[in-house]
Amino acid sequence: MPDARIVRGLFLSLKEKEFVESARASGASNKRIIFYHILPNALGPIVVSSTLNVAAAILTESALSFLGFGVQPPTPTWGNLLEDGRTASLIAPWLVWFRGLAILITVLCVNFLGDGLRDALDPHQKLVGKE
Amino acid sequence: MAEPLLEVKNLKVQFPTEDGVVKAVDGTSFSVAPGETLGVVGESFLTVMGLVTKREARISGEILFRGQDLLKLPPEDFREIRGAKISMIFQDPLTALNPVHRVGNQIAEVFQVHRKVSKKEAFDEAINLLQLVGIPEPAKRARRYPHEFSGGMRQRAMIAMALALSPDLIIADEPTTALDVTVQAQILDLIDQMKKEFDAAVILITHDLGVVAEHCDDIMVMYAGRMVEYGEARDIYYGAHHPYTWGLLQSIARMDQARTERLRPIKGQPPSLIHVPPGCPFNPRCPYVMDICRTEVPQLIPADGHHASACHLPLSEKERIVKEEVLVH
Numbered sequence: 001m002p003d004a005r006i007v008r009g010l011f012l013s014l015k016e017k018e019f020v021e022s023a024r025a026s027g028a029s030n031k032r033i034i035f036y037h038i039l040p041n042a043l044g045p046i047v048v049s050s051t052l053n054v055a056a057a058i059l060t061e062s063a064l065s066f067l068g069f070g071v072q073p074p075t076p077t078w079g080n081l082l083e084d085g086r087t088a089s090l091i092a093p094w095l096v097w098f099r100g101l102a103i104l105i106t107v108l109c110v111n112f113l114g115d116g117l118r119d120a121l122d123p124h125q126k127l128v129g130k131e
Numbered sequence: 132m133a134e135p136l137l138e139v140k141n142l143k144v145q146f147p148t149e150d151g152v153v154k155a156v157d158g159t160s161f162s163v164a165p166g167e168t169l170g171v172v173g174e175s176f177l178t179v180m181g182l183v184t185k186r187e188a189r190i191s192g193e194i195l196f197r198g199q200d201l202l203k204l205p206p207e208d209f210r211e212i213r214g215a216k217i218s219m220i221f222q223d224p225l226t227a228l229n230p231v232h233r234v235g236n237q238i239a240e241v242f243q244v245h246r247k248v249s250k251k252e253a254f255d256e257a258i259n260l261l262q263l264v265g266i267p268e269p270a271k272r273a274r275r276y277p278h279e280f281s282g283g284m285r286q287r288a289m290i291a292m293a294l295a296l297s298p299d300l301i302i303a304d305e306p307t308t309a310l311d312v313t314v315q316a317q318i319l320d321l322i323d324q325m326k327k328e329f330d331a332a333v334i335l336i337t338h339d340l341g342v343v344a345e346h347c348d349d350i351m352v353m354y355a356g357r358m359v360e361y362g363e364a365r366d367i368y369y370g371a372h373h374p375y376t377w378g379l380l381q382s383i384a385r386m387d388q389a390r391t392e393r394l395r396p397i398k399g400q401p402p403s404l405i406h407v408p409p410g411c412p413f414n415p416r417c418p419y420v421m422d423i424c425r426t427e428v429p430q431l432i433p434a435d436g437h438h439a440s441a442c443h444l445p446l447s448e449k450e451r452i453v454k455e456e457v458l459v460h
């Protein structure tokens with residue numbers, strides 16, 4: 001769920017780039033300019049901002065549910081599981097540890113996914129990888 | 132003279148801004164014959180094509196291409212001309228090429244936009260073009276991205292793209308400004324050679340009068356959005372009639388002079404396009420300024436053949452000055 005404003009800002013700044021003018025000078029249609037020239041350039045930042053948003057959302061949800069303000073049980077969420085574990089933390093503290101660790105890993109994975117996608121979408125990064 | 136390919140009549144381009152109206156082009160007329168190279172030198176010139184893609188500009192006048200007014204053409208018809216009949220080479224090929232697409236695909240795109248061809252055919256054509264403009268191992272290079280090319284190679288690729296559909300007119304907007312000095316001459320020679328091979332006319336926009344002299348048939352000198360001098364390259368280079376052109380000539384290192392002891396830059400600020408001084412726009416910077424220059428706008432008056440200049444100095448005086456003061460350093 002990329003921020004619509006980020007996407008709009010990206011498109012507005014990309015629209016002014018010289019390669020867009022160059023595509024227009026080559027006779028490319030508006031449709032072509034939007035989908036072939038602008039969108040692929042915007043994709044990297046969109047993916048990165050989305051994944052950051054996803055990671056942030058998971059953390060926010062966990063925190064809120066842990067405090068009892070988030071998604072209401074019995075709907076299973078990371079936060080509810082954590083809260084669940086907390087009630088038993090005296091007899092089984094590992095429930096909190098492992099659940100917390102799981103949240104951490106999930107968030108890291110989402111971030112790594114974003115990094116990976118960005119590298120895959122950006123030819124500059126590919127060159128660096130190759131050499 | 133042959134029927135002109137491009138005929139621009141009383142073109143005015145203005146940008147309304149917060150500070151006032153920018154008069155980027157202020158009533159300019161000129162024409163380009165098929166196969167001709169026209170050099171455009173000076174401060175402030177908006178390229179014919181660039182301006183039409185800039186929507187915020189107010190444009191009046193006529194731009195006749197083979198008799199058809201491009202400014203009145205339906206957008207779709209004009210789009211079909213761009214890239215096919217009129218193409219463009221940009222100043223900085225690094226920013227003019229899309230960073231996320233392979234060079235070959237970007238050249239192939241021109242074919243896909245204007246012709247019904249398969250991706251494969253278009254890509255093969257792109258490889259041929261890369262070979263033609265002197266890129267070694269074109270098949271391999273076509274699969275590379277723009278940032279993997281050197282500056283000169285990128286400009287060659289841009290030229291390949293501009294040539295793709297063998298256009299009648301190529302507009303080169305300062306094609307060598309972003310390049311190393313050693314590569315500049317190669318690129319200009321390539322444009323010359325390609326222009327002959329494809330029988331195209333070229334409009335070469337540049338700040339360097341030394342460059343255009345060698346590569347152009349005619350030269351047009353612009354100052355503050357107006358044409359101040361026009362003539363054959365030879366006449367401009369060896370017998371210019373306008374003080375601004377003299378300034379340009381004196382500020383370049385001339386090829387035909389062994390030593391370049393004195394490079395004399397033009398004094399003063401480049402003109403504001405919002406508050407153009409009354410009378411001759413060059414009068415605040417002109418060493419030969421007279422009273423009349425501050426009140427009356429000089430008209431573009433032909434001297435001989437199609438050599439014309441817009442300056443109040445008498446012709447005999449111009450000829451004397453160019454001989455005695457400009458050409459002898």
Ligand SMILES: Nc1ncnc2c1ncn2[C@@H]1O[C@H](COP(=O)(O)OP(=O)(O)OP(=O)(O)O)[C@@H](O)[C@H]1O
Pocket residue numbers: 146148153155173174175176177178185187305404
């Ligand atoms: N969008 C715009 N809004 C306002 N003024 C503009 C706009 N585009 C161009 N101009 C003005 O028109 C004039 C000519 O612009 P242009 O880009 O053709 O200059 P140029 O001579 O090609 O300069 P350069 O040497 O940087 O290429 C400039 O003085 C600029 O201020």
Ligand code: SF4
Pocket residue numbers: 373374375411412413414417418419420421424429441442443444
């Ligand atoms: S008209 Fe006057 S100010 Fe303008 S260039 Fe000629 S001499 Fe100089």
Ligand SMILES: [Mg+2]
Pocket residue numbers: 176304305
């Ligand atoms: Mg320019």
